[in-house]
Amino acid sequence: MAAPETHYVKSDDVHIAYQVIGDGSLDLVFVPGFVSHVEATWQVPGRSAFFRRLASFSRLILFDKRGTGMSDRGSQIFTLEQRMHDVRAILDEVGSERAVLFGVSEGGPMSLLYAATYPERTSALILYGCYAKACCAPDYPLGWSNEQWQRFAENSVRNWGTPQGTGMEIFAPSLARDPSAAERAASYFRTAASPGAAATILKMNSEIDVRHVLPVIRAPTLILHRIGDQMLEIEHARRLAHGIPGAQLVELPGNDHLFWVGDAGPLLDHVEQFLTGKHHVQDCDRVLATVLFADIVGSTERAVAIGDRSWRELLVAFRAKVQETLRNFNGREINTAGDGFLAAFDGPARAIRCAGAIREAARSLGLEVRCGLHTGECELVGEDLAGIAVHIGARVAALAAPGEVLVSQTVRDLVAGSGLAFVERGMHPLKGVPSEWRLFHAVVD
Numbered sequence: 001m002a003a004p005e006t007h008y009v010k011s012d013d014v015h016i017a018y019q020v021i022g023d024g025s026l027d028l029v030f031v032p033g034f035v036s037h038v039e040a041t042w043q044v045p046g047r048s049a050f051f052r053r054l055a056s057f058s059r060l061i062l063f064d065k066r067g068t069g070m071s072d073r074g075s076q077i078f079t080l081e082q083r084m085h086d087v088r089a090i091l092d093e094v095g096s097e098r099a100v101l102f103g104v105s106e107g108g109p110m111s112l113l114y115a116a117t118y119p120e121r122t123s124a125l126i127l128y129g130c131y132a133k134a135c136c137a138p139d140y141p142l143g144w145s146n147e148q149w150q151r152f153a154e155n156s157v158r159n160w161g162t163p164q165g166t167g168m169e170i171f172a173p174s175l176a177r178d179p180s181a182a183e184r185a186a187s188y189f190r191t192a193a194s195p196g197a198a199a200t201i202l203k204m205n206s207e208i209d210v211r212h213v214l215p216v217i218r219a220p221t222l223i224l225h226r227i228g229d230q231m232l233e234i235e236h237a238r239r240l241a242h243g244i245p246g247a248q249l250v251e252l253p254g255n256d257h258l259f260w261v262g263d264a265g266p267l268l269d270h271v272e273q274f275l276t277g278k279h280h281v282q283d284c285d286r287v288l289a290t291v292l293f294a295d296i297v298g299s300t301e302r303a304v305a306i307g308d309r310s311w312r313e314l315l316v317a318f319r320a321k322v323q324e325t326l327r328n329f330n331g332r333e334i335n336t337a338g339d340g341f342l343a344a345f346d347g348p349a350r351a352i353r354c355a356g357a358i359r360e361a362a363r364s365l366g367l368e369v370r371c372g373l374h375t376g377e378c379e380l381v382g383e384d385l386a387g388i389a390v391h392i393g394a395r396v397a398a399l400a401a402p403g404e405v406l407v408s409q410t411v412r413d414l415v416a417g418s419g420l421a422f423v424e425r426g427m428h429p430l431k432g433v434p435s436e437w438r439l440f441h442a443v444v445d
Contacts, residue, residue, distance in 0.1 A: 003042040006070060011089035017070035018063035018090045022055030026123065026275060027096040029061045029087060030054065033105025034201060035192035037069040038062050044188060046260035053268050057276055063090055068193045079418045081347035084114045100275060102126040104259050109210045116216040116288035117346045125221040126271060129229060129257050131236040132243065133209040142235050149206040153199055160195035162186050170230045172261040207416035214243030216288045216377040221247040222274045224267055228255030290351040290375040290411065291390055293397035294358055295340030297368040314365060315339065321361040329354035334385055344385055348375050348411045349418040355405045356444030372397025374408040388433070395430035396439060409438040
Protein backbone atom coordinates (compact mmCIF):
# COMPACT_ATOMS: atom_id res chain seq x y z
CA MET A 1 0.00 0.00 0.00
CA ALA A 2 1.19 3.51 -0.78
CA ALA A 3 1.38 6.01 2.06
CA PRO A 4 -2.04 7.69 2.41
CA GLU A 5 -2.85 11.34 1.76
CA THR A 6 -3.28 13.71 4.68
CA HIS A 7 -6.61 15.48 5.12
CA TYR A 8 -7.93 17.99 7.65
CA VAL A 9 -11.17 18.31 9.56
CA LYS A 10 -12.25 21.31 11.66
CA SER A 11 -13.03 20.43 15.28
CA ASP A 12 -14.19 23.50 17.18
CA ASP A 13 -11.55 26.05 16.13
CA VAL A 14 -8.75 23.51 15.57
CA HIS A 15 -7.71 21.70 12.39
CA ILE A 16 -7.03 17.99 12.95
CA ALA A 17 -4.82 16.09 10.49
CA TYR A 18 -5.90 12.56 9.59
CA GLN A 19 -5.28 9.79 7.09
CA VAL A 20 -7.30 6.78 5.91
CA ILE A 21 -5.71 3.63 4.53
CA GLY A 22 -7.12 0.20 3.74
CA ASP A 23 -10.56 -0.93 2.58
CA GLY A 24 -11.55 -3.49 5.20
CA SER A 25 -15.13 -3.91 6.38
CA LEU A 26 -14.47 -2.47 9.85
CA ASP A 27 -13.28 1.01 10.76
CA LEU A 28 -10.29 1.10 13.11
CA VAL A 29 -9.18 4.37 14.70
CA PHE A 30 -5.62 4.34 16.00
CA VAL A 31 -5.36 6.72 18.98
CA PRO A 32 -1.68 7.63 19.43
CA GLY A 33 0.20 8.00 22.66
CA PHE A 34 2.52 10.87 23.63
CA VAL A 35 3.33 12.55 20.24
CA SER A 36 2.91 11.58 16.60
CA HIS A 37 3.22 12.83 13.02
CA VAL A 38 1.03 11.08 10.45
CA GLU A 39 3.41 11.68 7.53
CA ALA A 40 6.73 11.11 9.32
CA THR A 41 5.25 7.83 10.59
CA TRP A 42 5.64 6.31 7.13
CA GLN A 43 9.40 7.02 7.22
CA VAL A 44 9.83 4.78 10.30
CA PRO A 45 9.98 1.17 9.05
CA GLY A 46 8.64 -0.45 12.21
CA ARG A 47 5.72 1.95 12.55
CA SER A 48 4.78 1.83 8.88
CA ALA A 49 4.87 -1.99 8.85
CA PHE A 50 2.65 -2.06 11.94
CA PHE A 51 0.06 0.22 10.35
CA ARG A 52 0.11 -1.62 7.02
CA ARG A 53 -0.70 -4.84 8.86
CA LEU A 54 -3.67 -3.16 10.59
CA ALA A 55 -4.83 -1.74 7.25
CA SER A 56 -4.74 -5.20 5.68
CA PHE A 57 -7.95 -6.16 7.52
CA SER A 58 -9.55 -2.79 8.29
CA ARG A 59 -10.14 0.73 7.11
CA LEU A 60 -7.45 2.29 9.29
CA ILE A 61 -7.84 5.90 10.43
CA LEU A 62 -4.74 7.69 11.74
CA PHE A 63 -4.62 11.19 13.18
CA ASP A 64 -2.42 13.62 15.09
CA LYS A 65 -3.81 14.92 18.36
CA ARG A 66 -4.35 18.66 18.52
CA GLY A 67 -1.09 20.31 19.52
CA THR A 68 1.07 17.66 17.83
CA GLY A 69 2.17 16.50 14.39
CA MET A 70 0.37 18.07 11.45
CA SER A 71 -2.63 19.19 13.50
CA ASP A 72 -2.79 22.75 14.78
CA ARG A 73 -0.05 23.37 17.31
CA GLY A 74 -0.24 25.10 20.67
CA SER A 75 1.42 24.93 24.05
CA GLN A 76 -1.76 24.86 26.12
CA ILE A 77 -3.03 21.63 27.65
CA PHE A 78 -5.76 19.99 25.62
CA THR A 79 -8.31 17.92 27.52
CA LEU A 80 -9.46 14.34 27.02
CA GLU A 81 -12.89 15.76 26.30
CA GLN A 82 -11.60 17.91 23.44
CA ARG A 83 -9.62 15.02 21.98
CA MET A 84 -12.68 12.81 22.20
CA HIS A 85 -14.64 15.34 20.15
CA ASP A 86 -11.78 15.50 17.63
CA VAL A 87 -12.11 11.76 17.04
CA ARG A 88 -15.83 12.09 16.57
CA ALA A 89 -15.30 14.94 14.09
CA ILE A 90 -12.94 12.74 12.04
CA LEU A 91 -15.37 9.81 12.05
CA ASP A 92 -18.22 12.07 10.97
CA GLU A 93 -16.03 13.42 8.17
CA VAL A 94 -15.17 9.96 6.80
CA GLY A 95 -18.73 8.66 7.18
CA SER A 96 -18.06 6.16 9.96
CA GLU A 97 -21.02 5.36 12.21
CA ARG A 98 -19.23 2.75 14.36
CA ALA A 99 -15.54 2.17 14.83
CA VAL A 100 -13.00 0.21 16.83
CA LEU A 101 -10.75 2.40 18.97
CA PHE A 102 -7.16 1.22 19.39
CA GLY A 103 -5.55 3.34 22.10
CA VAL A 104 -1.88 3.06 22.99
CA SER A 105 -0.28 4.45 26.14
CA GLU A 106 -1.69 7.96 26.71
CA GLY A 107 -4.26 7.29 23.99
CA GLY A 108 -5.89 4.72 26.27
CA PRO A 109 -7.68 7.05 28.73
CA MET A 110 -9.26 9.06 25.91
CA SER A 111 -10.34 5.84 24.18
CA LEU A 112 -11.94 4.64 27.42
CA LEU A 113 -13.79 7.93 27.85
CA TYR A 114 -15.00 7.83 24.23
CA ALA A 115 -16.22 4.22 24.49
CA ALA A 116 -18.16 5.02 27.66
CA THR A 117 -19.62 8.26 26.31
CA TYR A 118 -20.48 7.02 22.81
CA PRO A 119 -21.20 3.29 23.20
CA GLU A 120 -23.47 3.34 20.15
CA ARG A 121 -20.50 4.43 18.00
CA THR A 122 -17.90 2.08 19.52
CA SER A 123 -17.85 -1.45 18.11
CA ALA A 124 -14.83 -2.58 20.14
CA LEU A 125 -11.95 -1.28 22.23
CA ILE A 126 -8.27 -2.28 22.11
CA LEU A 127 -5.75 -0.96 24.63
CA TYR A 128 -2.01 -1.45 24.50
CA GLY A 129 0.43 -0.33 27.22
CA CYS A 130 -2.33 1.71 28.84
CA TYR A 131 -3.48 2.88 32.24
CA ALA A 132 -6.44 4.44 34.01
CA LYS A 133 -4.22 6.54 36.28
CA ALA A 134 -0.54 7.18 35.71
CA CYS A 135 0.41 8.89 38.99
CA CYS A 136 0.45 7.01 42.27
CA ALA A 137 -1.89 7.95 45.11
CA PRO A 138 -2.78 6.55 48.56
CA ASP A 139 -5.55 4.46 46.97
CA TYR A 140 -3.48 3.64 43.86
CA PRO A 141 0.08 2.51 44.65
CA LEU A 142 1.05 2.10 40.97
CA GLY A 143 2.77 4.55 38.69
CA TRP A 144 5.23 7.35 39.30
CA SER A 145 5.15 9.93 42.04
CA ASN A 146 4.62 13.60 41.23
CA GLU A 147 8.35 14.16 41.77
CA GLN A 148 9.26 11.40 39.30
CA TRP A 149 6.92 12.84 36.68
CA GLN A 150 8.41 16.29 37.19
CA ARG A 151 11.99 15.04 36.83
CA PHE A 152 11.12 13.06 33.72
CA ALA A 153 9.31 16.02 32.16
CA GLU A 154 12.13 18.46 32.97
CA ASN A 155 14.72 16.16 31.40
CA SER A 156 12.56 15.56 28.32
CA VAL A 157 11.99 19.27 27.73
CA ARG A 158 15.57 20.30 28.52
CA ASN A 159 16.93 17.73 26.06
CA TRP A 160 14.03 17.72 23.60
CA GLY A 161 15.04 16.67 20.12
CA THR A 162 18.29 15.06 21.26
CA PRO A 163 19.05 11.39 21.97
CA GLN A 164 19.28 12.23 25.69
CA GLY A 165 15.67 13.43 25.67
CA THR A 166 14.11 10.38 24.03
CA GLY A 167 13.94 8.19 27.15
CA MET A 168 14.85 5.12 25.11
CA GLU A 169 15.91 3.23 28.23
CA ILE A 170 12.27 3.44 29.38
CA PHE A 171 10.29 3.50 26.14
CA ALA A 172 12.36 0.92 24.23
CA PRO A 173 15.01 -0.83 26.37
CA SER A 174 15.79 -3.27 23.56
CA LEU A 175 17.12 -0.32 21.52
CA ALA A 176 18.74 1.61 24.37
CA ARG A 177 22.30 0.66 23.28
CA ASP A 178 21.71 1.52 19.62
CA PRO A 179 22.86 5.15 19.08
CA SER A 180 21.25 5.28 15.64
CA ALA A 181 17.87 4.31 17.11
CA ALA A 182 18.09 7.18 19.61
CA GLU A 183 18.99 9.60 16.78
CA ARG A 184 16.00 8.45 14.73
CA ALA A 185 13.70 8.80 17.73
CA ALA A 186 15.04 12.30 18.45
CA SER A 187 14.38 13.34 14.85
CA TYR A 188 10.83 11.97 15.00
CA PHE A 189 10.14 13.79 18.29
CA ARG A 190 11.36 17.09 16.82
CA THR A 191 9.00 16.63 13.90
CA ALA A 192 6.06 15.54 16.03
CA ALA A 193 5.99 18.23 18.71
CA SER A 194 7.66 21.25 20.27
CA PRO A 195 9.24 21.17 23.74
CA GLY A 196 6.32 23.19 25.11
CA ALA A 197 3.77 20.76 23.71
CA ALA A 198 5.69 17.82 25.15
CA ALA A 199 5.75 19.50 28.57
CA THR A 200 2.00 20.11 28.61
CA ILE A 201 1.25 16.57 27.44
CA LEU A 202 3.41 15.08 30.18
CA LYS A 203 1.76 17.32 32.77
CA MET A 204 -1.67 16.21 31.65
CA ASN A 205 -0.62 12.56 31.71
CA SER A 206 0.39 12.89 35.35
CA GLU A 207 -3.09 14.23 36.21
CA ILE A 208 -5.26 11.76 34.28
CA ASP A 209 -7.57 9.52 36.31
CA VAL A 210 -10.34 7.66 34.47
CA ARG A 211 -10.81 4.81 36.95
CA HIS A 212 -14.44 5.86 37.45
CA VAL A 213 -15.12 5.18 33.77
CA LEU A 214 -14.04 1.52 33.69
CA PRO A 215 -17.28 -0.12 34.94
CA VAL A 216 -19.27 1.77 32.29
CA ILE A 217 -17.47 0.22 29.30
CA ARG A 218 -19.79 -2.09 27.36
CA ALA A 219 -17.80 -2.60 24.15
CA PRO A 220 -15.83 -5.84 23.72
CA THR A 221 -12.39 -4.97 25.07
CA LEU A 222 -8.94 -6.43 24.44
CA ILE A 223 -6.08 -5.30 26.70
CA LEU A 224 -2.49 -6.00 25.60
CA HIS A 225 0.56 -5.29 27.72
CA ARG A 226 4.17 -6.46 27.75
CA ILE A 227 5.10 -8.09 31.01
CA GLY A 228 8.38 -6.22 31.43
CA ASP A 229 7.15 -2.78 30.28
CA GLN A 230 9.55 -0.27 31.87
CA MET A 231 7.27 2.74 31.40
CA LEU A 232 4.05 1.26 32.80
CA GLU A 233 4.21 -1.87 34.91
CA ILE A 234 1.93 -4.77 34.00
CA GLU A 235 -0.25 -4.21 37.07
CA HIS A 236 -1.80 -1.20 35.31
CA ALA A 237 -3.21 -3.56 32.67
CA ARG A 238 -4.42 -6.00 35.30
CA ARG A 239 -6.30 -3.20 37.06
CA LEU A 240 -7.89 -2.21 33.74
CA ALA A 241 -8.95 -5.79 33.05
CA HIS A 242 -10.42 -6.11 36.54
CA GLY A 243 -12.39 -2.87 36.17
CA ILE A 244 -13.80 -3.29 32.63
CA PRO A 245 -16.65 -5.83 32.44
CA GLY A 246 -15.72 -8.81 30.30
CA ALA A 247 -12.33 -7.42 29.25
CA GLN A 248 -9.78 -9.87 27.84
CA LEU A 249 -6.18 -9.40 29.01
CA VAL A 250 -3.21 -10.74 27.06
CA GLU A 251 0.19 -10.43 28.75
CA LEU A 252 2.89 -10.42 26.10
CA PRO A 253 6.61 -11.15 26.51
CA GLY A 254 9.06 -8.28 26.21
CA ASN A 255 9.97 -5.05 27.98
CA ASP A 256 9.45 -2.38 25.30
CA HIS A 257 6.68 0.14 25.78
CA LEU A 258 6.66 1.35 22.15
CA PHE A 259 4.19 -0.78 20.24
CA TRP A 260 6.25 -1.22 17.05
CA VAL A 261 9.54 -2.05 18.82
CA GLY A 262 10.45 -5.63 19.69
CA ASP A 263 8.36 -8.52 18.44
CA ALA A 264 5.17 -6.79 17.26
CA GLY A 265 3.93 -9.90 15.45
CA PRO A 266 2.14 -11.54 18.41
CA LEU A 267 0.55 -8.21 19.35
CA LEU A 268 -0.85 -7.80 15.84
CA ASP A 269 -1.95 -11.43 15.71
CA HIS A 270 -4.07 -10.95 18.83
CA VAL A 271 -5.56 -7.75 17.44
CA GLU A 272 -6.51 -9.37 14.12
CA GLN A 273 -7.97 -12.44 15.78
CA PHE A 274 -9.98 -10.30 18.18
CA LEU A 275 -11.40 -8.06 15.47
CA THR A 276 -12.07 -10.51 12.67
CA GLY A 277 -13.84 -13.07 14.88
CA LYS A 278 -17.56 -12.87 15.61
CA HIS A 279 -18.45 -10.78 18.67
CA HIS A 280 -21.86 -9.91 19.99
CA VAL A 281 -22.28 -6.18 20.60
CA GLN A 282 -24.75 -5.49 23.38
CA ASP A 283 -27.61 -3.11 22.78
CA CYS A 284 -26.89 0.31 24.22
CA ASP A 285 -29.13 1.00 27.22
CA ARG A 286 -26.56 2.65 29.48
CA VAL A 287 -24.23 5.55 28.78
CA LEU A 288 -21.66 7.71 30.55
CA ALA A 289 -22.97 11.24 31.00
CA THR A 290 -22.39 14.36 33.06
CA VAL A 291 -25.65 15.42 34.70
CA LEU A 292 -26.31 19.01 35.72
CA PHE A 293 -28.99 19.89 38.25
CA ALA A 294 -29.88 23.52 38.85
CA ASP A 295 -32.65 25.25 40.74
CA ILE A 296 -33.59 28.81 41.61
CA VAL A 297 -32.65 29.92 45.13
CA GLY A 298 -35.47 31.41 47.21
CA SER A 299 -38.11 30.81 44.56
CA THR A 300 -41.04 30.64 46.97
CA GLU A 301 -40.18 33.95 48.64
CA ARG A 302 -39.70 35.60 45.24
CA ALA A 303 -43.05 34.30 43.95
CA VAL A 304 -44.83 35.66 47.01
CA ALA A 305 -43.10 39.02 46.63
CA ILE A 306 -43.99 39.62 42.95
CA GLY A 307 -47.21 37.63 42.59
CA ASP A 308 -48.14 34.51 40.63
CA ARG A 309 -48.48 36.09 37.19
CA SER A 310 -45.17 37.94 37.32
CA TRP A 311 -43.49 34.85 38.68
CA ARG A 312 -44.78 32.69 35.80
CA GLU A 313 -43.51 35.26 33.29
CA LEU A 314 -40.12 35.30 35.03
CA LEU A 315 -39.95 31.51 34.93
CA VAL A 316 -40.71 31.50 31.19
CA ALA A 317 -37.89 34.00 30.59
CA PHE A 318 -35.53 31.96 32.78
CA ARG A 319 -36.26 28.70 30.98
CA ALA A 320 -35.76 30.36 27.59
CA LYS A 321 -32.31 31.55 28.67
CA VAL A 322 -31.47 28.10 30.05
CA GLN A 323 -32.47 26.41 26.79
CA GLU A 324 -30.41 28.87 24.75
CA THR A 325 -27.39 28.33 27.00
CA LEU A 326 -27.73 24.55 26.78
CA ARG A 327 -27.74 24.76 22.98
CA ASN A 328 -24.58 26.88 23.07
CA PHE A 329 -22.79 24.19 25.13
CA ASN A 330 -24.30 21.12 23.39
CA GLY A 331 -26.24 20.18 26.50
CA ARG A 332 -29.49 18.20 26.39
CA GLU A 333 -32.45 19.19 28.53
CA ILE A 334 -33.79 16.06 30.22
CA ASN A 335 -36.66 17.43 32.24
CA THR A 336 -37.90 20.54 34.00
CA ALA A 337 -39.77 20.55 37.28
CA GLY A 338 -41.00 23.74 38.90
CA ASP A 339 -38.05 26.08 39.33
CA GLY A 340 -35.35 23.52 38.55
CA PHE A 341 -34.11 21.42 35.66
CA LEU A 342 -31.90 18.46 34.76
CA ALA A 343 -29.55 18.50 31.75
CA ALA A 344 -27.01 16.02 30.38
CA PHE A 345 -23.67 16.49 28.60
CA ASP A 346 -21.21 14.16 26.93
CA GLY A 347 -18.28 16.06 28.48
CA PRO A 348 -17.80 17.40 32.04
CA ALA A 349 -15.76 20.51 31.18
CA ARG A 350 -18.51 21.89 28.95
CA ALA A 351 -21.07 21.02 31.61
CA ILE A 352 -19.19 23.06 34.21
CA ARG A 353 -18.82 26.04 31.91
CA CYS A 354 -22.48 25.78 30.95
CA ALA A 355 -23.43 25.85 34.64
CA GLY A 356 -21.46 29.07 35.04
CA ALA A 357 -23.17 30.59 32.00
CA ILE A 358 -26.62 29.61 33.34
CA ARG A 359 -25.77 31.24 36.66
CA GLU A 360 -24.91 34.50 34.88
CA ALA A 361 -28.05 34.29 32.70
CA ALA A 362 -30.16 33.88 35.84
CA ARG A 363 -28.48 36.87 37.46
CA SER A 364 -29.38 38.99 34.44
CA LEU A 365 -33.01 38.34 35.43
CA GLY A 366 -32.40 39.11 39.08
CA LEU A 367 -32.36 35.41 40.04
CA GLU A 368 -29.77 33.23 41.77
CA VAL A 369 -29.28 29.52 41.09
CA ARG A 370 -27.36 26.67 42.68
CA CYS A 371 -25.84 23.96 40.47
CA GLY A 372 -24.60 20.43 41.08
CA LEU A 373 -22.78 18.10 38.68
CA HIS A 374 -21.74 14.45 38.62
CA THR A 375 -20.44 12.13 35.90
CA GLY A 376 -21.46 8.49 35.94
CA GLU A 377 -23.25 5.64 34.22
CA CYS A 378 -26.87 6.51 33.47
CA GLU A 379 -29.73 4.33 32.32
CA LEU A 380 -31.45 5.42 29.10
CA VAL A 381 -35.22 5.36 29.63
CA GLY A 382 -36.60 6.71 26.37
CA GLU A 383 -35.44 10.34 26.28
CA ASP A 384 -34.95 10.37 30.05
CA LEU A 385 -32.00 9.39 32.26
CA ALA A 386 -32.15 7.34 35.44
CA GLY A 387 -29.84 5.51 37.81
CA ILE A 388 -27.59 6.20 40.77
CA ALA A 389 -25.54 8.83 38.90
CA VAL A 390 -28.65 10.97 38.51
CA HIS A 391 -29.42 10.66 42.23
CA ILE A 392 -25.86 11.66 43.11
CA GLY A 393 -26.08 14.74 40.88
CA ALA A 394 -29.30 15.80 42.60
CA ARG A 395 -27.78 15.34 46.07
CA VAL A 396 -24.68 17.35 45.09
CA ALA A 397 -26.90 20.20 43.87
CA ALA A 398 -28.83 20.17 47.13
CA LEU A 399 -25.58 20.90 49.01
CA ALA A 400 -24.55 23.80 46.75
CA ALA A 401 -24.64 27.32 48.14
CA PRO A 402 -26.50 30.10 46.27
CA GLY A 403 -24.54 30.94 43.14
CA GLU A 404 -22.22 27.94 43.56
CA VAL A 405 -21.29 25.30 40.98
CA LEU A 406 -20.59 22.22 43.09
CA VAL A 407 -19.13 19.05 41.55
CA SER A 408 -18.24 15.53 42.62
CA GLN A 409 -14.65 14.33 42.66
CA THR A 410 -15.45 12.21 39.61
CA VAL A 411 -16.12 15.37 37.61
CA ARG A 412 -12.99 17.08 38.94
CA ASP A 413 -10.79 14.10 38.03
CA LEU A 414 -12.10 13.93 34.45
CA VAL A 415 -11.28 17.54 33.53
CA ALA A 416 -7.53 17.40 34.13
CA GLY A 417 -5.87 19.91 31.84
CA SER A 418 -9.03 21.94 31.20
CA GLY A 419 -7.74 25.02 33.00
CA LEU A 420 -10.69 24.92 35.39
CA ALA A 421 -9.91 25.63 39.05
CA PHE A 422 -11.51 23.96 42.06
CA VAL A 423 -11.75 24.57 45.78
CA GLU A 424 -12.25 21.48 47.94
CA ARG A 425 -15.42 21.43 50.02
CA GLY A 426 -14.57 18.31 52.01
CA MET A 427 -16.33 14.98 52.49
CA HIS A 428 -20.13 14.87 52.63
CA PRO A 429 -22.78 12.18 53.06
CA LEU A 430 -25.31 12.16 50.22
CA LYS A 431 -28.80 11.16 51.27
CA GLY A 432 -29.63 7.67 50.02
CA VAL A 433 -26.16 7.15 48.51
CA PRO A 434 -23.56 4.87 50.16
CA SER A 435 -20.34 6.30 51.64
CA GLU A 436 -19.21 9.89 51.89
CA TRP A 437 -18.32 11.90 48.79
CA ARG A 438 -15.60 14.48 48.25
CA LEU A 439 -17.03 17.63 46.69
CA PHE A 440 -15.44 20.62 45.01
CA HIS A 441 -16.49 24.19 44.25
CA ALA A 442 -15.81 24.88 40.57
CA VAL A 443 -14.41 28.35 40.00
CA VAL A 444 -16.24 29.51 36.87
CA ASP A 445 -16.02 33.09 35.62
